[in-house]
Amino acid sequence: MRRxxxxxxxxxxxxxxxxxxxxxxAPTRPRSGRRHRPCFVSMATGGAGPAPNITRCGKxxxxxxxxxxPRSGLSPEGRWSSPGHVQICESPQSPSxxxxxxxxxxCFAFGGSGLPRPRRPDRQRRAWPRAxxxxxxxxxxxxxxALPRSxxxxxxxxxxxxxxxxxxxxxxxxRPQPGDPKGAVAGGGSAPGRxxxxxxxxxxxxxxxxAAPMELFCWSGGWGLPSVDLDSLAVLTYARxxxxxxxxxxxxxxxxxxxxxxxxxxxxxGEVISVPHKIITHLRKEKYNADxxxxxxxxxxxxxxxxxxxxxxxxxxxxxxxxxxxxxxxVTRKWYAEAxxxxxxxxxxxxxxxxxxxRLQLLCGEHRPENEEELxxxxxxEARECLTLLSQRLGSQKFFFGxxxxxxxxxxxxxxxxxxxxxxxxxxxxxxxxxxHNLCAYCTHILSLYFPWDGAxxxxxxxxxxxxxxxxxxxxxxxxxxxVLAGLAAMVGYALLSGIVSIQRATPAxxxxxxxxxxxxxxxEE
Amino acid sequence: xxxxxxxxVSQIAAAEPWPENATLxxxxxxxxxxxxxxxxxxxxxxxxxxxxLPIKVVCRANxxxxxxxxxxxxxxxxxxxxxxxxxxxxxxxxxxxxxxxGLDEVQKAEMKAYMELVNNMLLTAELYLQWCxxxxxxxxxxxxxxxxxxxxxxxxxxxxxxxxxxxxxxAIGWGKKTLDQVLEDVDQCCQALSQRLGTQPYFFxxxxxxxxxLVFGHLYTILTTQLTSxxxxxxxxxxxxxxxxxxxxxxxxxxxRGKGCLPQHGLPRGAMSAPRI
Numbered sequence: 001m002r003r004x005x006x007x008x009x010x011x012x013x014x015x016x017x018x019x020x021x022x023x024x025x026a027p028t029r030p031r032s033g034r035r036h037r038p039c040f041v042s043m044a045t046g047g048a049g050p051a052p053n054i055t056r057c058g059k060x061x062x063x064x065x066x067x068x069x070p071r072s073g074l075s076p077e078g079r080w081s082s083p084g085h086v087q088i089c090e091s092p093q094s095p096s097x098x099x100x101x102x103x104x105x106x107c108f109a110f111g112g113s114g115l116p117r118p119r120r121p122d123r124q125r126r127a128w129p130r131a132x133x134x135x136x137x138x139x140x141x142x143x144x145x146a147l148p149r150s151x152x153x154x155x156x157x158x159x160x161x162x163x164x165x166x167x168x169x170x171x172x173x174x175r176p177q178p179g180d181p182k183g184a185v186a187g188g189g190s191a192p193g194r195x196x197x198x199x200x201x202x203x204x205x206x207x208x209x210x211a212a213p214m215e216l217f218c219w220s221g222g223w224g225l226p227s228v229d230l231d232s233l234a235v236l237t238y239a240r241x242x243x244x245x246x247x248x249x250x251x252x253x254x255x256x257x258x259x260x261x262x263x264x265x266x267x268x269x270g271e272v273i274s275v276p277h278k279i280i281t282h283l284r285k286e287k288y289n290a291d292x293x294x295x296x297x298x299x300x301x302x303x304x305x306x307x308x309x310x311x312x313x314x315x316x317x318x319x320x321x322x323x324x325x326x327x328x329x330x331v332t333r334k335w336y337a338e339a340x341x342x343x344x345x346x347x348x349x350x351x352x353x354x355x356x357x358x359r360l361q362l363l364c365g366e367h368r369p370e371n372e373e374e375l376x377x378x379x380x381x382e383a384r385e386c387l388t389l390l391s392q393r394l395g396s397q398k399f400f401f402g403x404x405x406x407x408x409x410x411x412x413x414x415x416x417x418x419x420x421x422x423x424x425x426x427x428x429x430x431x432x433x434x435x436x437h438n439l440c441a442y443c444t445h446i447l448s449l450y451f452p453w454d455g456a457x458x459x460x461x462x463x464x465x466x467x468x469x470x471x472x473x474x475x476x477x478x479x480x481x482x483x484v485l486a487g488l489a490a491m492v493g494y495a496l497l498s499g500i501v502s503i504q505r506a507t508p509a510x511x512x513x514x515x516x517x518x519x520x521x522x523x524x525e526e
Numbered sequence: 527x528x529x530x531x532x533x534x535v536s537q538i539a540a541a542e543p544w545p546e547n548a549t550l551x552x553x554x555x556x557x558x559x560x561x562x563x564x565x566x567x568x569x570x571x572x573x574x575x576x577x578x579l580p581i582k583v584v585c586r587a588n589x590x591x592x593x594x595x596x597x598x599x600x601x602x603x604x605x606x607x608x609x610x611x612x613x614x615x616x617x618x619x620x621x622x623x624x625x626x627x628g629l630d631e632v633q634k635a636e637m638k639a640y641m642e643l644v645n646n647m648l649l650t651a652e653l654y655l656q657w658c659x660x661x662x663x664x665x666x667x668x669x670x671x672x673x674x675x676x677x678x679x680x681x682x683x684x685x686x687x688x689x690x691x692x693x694x695x696x697a698i699g700w701g702k703k704t705l706d707q708v709l710e711d712v713d714q715c716c717q718a719l720s721q722r723l724g725t726q727p728y729f730f731x732x733x734x735x736x737x738x739x740l741v742f743g744h745l746y747t748i749l750t751t752q753l754t755s756x757x758x759x760x761x762x763x764x765x766x767x768x769x770x771x772x773x774x775x776x777x778x779x780x781x782x783r784g785k786g787c788l789p790q791h792g793l794p795r796g797a798m799s800a801p802r803i
Contacts, residue, residue: 297722303643307646362697389638
């Protein structure tokens with residue numbers, strides 16, 4: 001995977017001075033409620049309190065300094081990182097990209113177009129000419145030397161955000177005082193090297209740097225969703241939010257994924273990551289960070305709310321889909337058994353169920369030895385509370401942190417979408433969720449915005465109860481007729497071959513004789 | 527508690543005022559109690575102090591088994607026994623004392639979320655350190671956990687508990703983590719808390735809430751407990767506003783009231799070492 005050698009520190013300074021982004025200006029960028037989409041710029045926010053010191057690296061161009069500039073589309077690096085998947089929508093060198101917001105979206109690897117991301121001021125556009133000037137060295141070096149590098153540029157400590165689906169602060173989230181000097185030092189020290197690499201990368205799609213694109217293996221879609229599995233859905237959504245150029249393999253056979261489980265990400269170095277949080281960490285490391293624009297407080301909130309989701313909603317989701325008998329038999333197992341190839345469909349769903357049940361047991365069963373009913377009621381009550389809390393927190397905003405989605409939105413969406421979309425026979429939580437209108441609107445909004453073609457598949461699946469039966473009708477009839485005919489043919493053929501019945505093409509006069517002859521032969525044979 | 531039982535208990539609870547002889551049970555402080563249990567107990571004590579409710583701390587070796595849910599601490603109030611901070615908060619609320627009434631909906635959501643964060647990360651990290659880190663397990667935990675019991679019960683119980691905790695860690699994905707990763711998680715959690723706290727005296731500005739009690743319980747315990755290595759407390763010490771926060775609560779709610787609940791003054795290092803046998 002290409003490493004961005006150096007992200008262009010696009011700060012507010014670029015607005016005023018194309019060459020010298022000064023650290024002092026960066027922090028004063030007003031932090032409005034809107035967030036930048038992942039951009040390729042490093043927000044060098046020096047020591048200024050609230051502004052996060054995050055590099056946003058991503059598909060968008062380096063941002064400009066001041067108030068949010070509209071994302072100008074994929075960053076050069078983003079584009080060039082995976083030649084197979086990124087279409088360069090605008091020529092990087094054109095400075096006048098401000099007038100073409102829609103084309104940004106054409107650049108998504110998934111071909112999504114017209115996604116109405118909020119427009120931002122032309123911060124990055126302004127930065128682009130500077131960044132992509134023929135000789136990029138001066139701004140880079142100056143920038144690199146001048147600005148404290150955001151911690152994003154530091155190679156993330158491996159395994160830092162590992163573990164179960166625990167909320168993790170995004171890599172690039174603002175680090176407080178301890179982080180900044182480190183970032184600065186790291187940035188300053190390795191800036192020349194990064195600039196070198198960046199320069200090498202930018203001028204064209206150096207195939208050497210652009211190794212294989214990242215591949216994501218995940219469960220395929222169903223029930224109107226791009227994926228039926230919670231983790232896969234979360235990772236997919238995050239990838240969509242950030243526009244990471246992933247090659248998505250939607251498969252139904254977990255044994256075909258490189259790690260044996262789904263979701264799994266194969267990075268461009270061939271490494272395979274299978275824990276969802278680690279996948280997202282990796283994407284962040286690759287500069288596809290949906291959280292670059294969050295303030296410190298919002299980053300902390302992300303962590304807290306992800307904890308809340310995991311503690312309260314996850315057990316209930318597991319229970320709803322895998323433990324509740326009716327749901328399991330009619331929805332989950334049915335889908336998985338139909339989707340998986342032979343012979344996995346016989347034993348894998350059952351095995352998955354056992355794993356989930358055990359997980360649920362360990363999550364909440366250890367201190368509640370009461371009977372299942374009580375446990376269930378309690379779980380559902382907590383989940384309802386959690387949903388209400390989420391609804392209150394979301395309020396009337398479009399996303400949890402303003403106008404642009406963050407990683408928290410990816411996770412919340414995956415939980416809520418599964419609850420909302422799957423047609424569960426016993427959906428107690430579904431009913432409660434449907435009552436929370438802002439959450440429903442939130443889900444449909446994200447679905448229609450980021451997964452339009454998958455969402456378009458919603459109506460047909462909704463008709464599945466009637467559909468398959470009518471479709472099967474002609475086949476069933478035909479199969480019945482065919483089987484009867486085959487049986488008849490077999491019997492007649494056996495009769496003829498064994499001589500029980502023989503067909504003589506003799507003259508009618510000799511018919512009785514031949515018949516007698518036939519019977520005589522039969523007697524002889526017997 | 528089931529919903530019906532809970533409603534019933536709330537009714538009963540609401541009927542009586544807080545008695546004078548309410549007691550809180552935990553394990554033996556000097557020899558038996560472990561890091562995570564100590565933190566939980568301290569959190570409850572802090573919460574009750576903040577609510578101005580008198581409580582007496584009683585140490586029993588079998589506190590864990592006495593507790594209705596198997597977790598310490600639990601309080602014995604009137605004729606009811608309630609364990610763990612969450613239910614205790616609700617119980618106290620039913621009696622008419624609440625710290626979070628002044629918060630609006632969004633703040634309440636945030637408070638719950640942050641409490642979950644602390645439980646999710648700090649508590650799990652403490653459990654990991656106690657039961658999955660070989661050095662700590664061998665030197666401290668086994669000896670302490672089984673100390674009230676004769677041989678061979680002490681070993682059996684300790685191994686049984688360790689097995690349970692390890693199973694849980696595996697189920698939640700922490701089984702494969704190394705100590706460094708766990709410390710990183712603690713660092714992240716502390717960072718999130720520090721950022722949320724900012725320069726305010728308490729998490730929700732002027733008045734402490736149960737979140738403050740919980741955070742205090744955990745951080746104070748981490749800071750004042752001496753383990754095999756200092757890494758855990760070092761992570762917390764990086765954040766000066768958290769240190770100031772702990773100090774503030776300690777001064778305000780423990781020293782001022784004259785209750786000698788806290789082991790030491792001024793956050794010195796307490797010793798959680800193997801009991802002298």
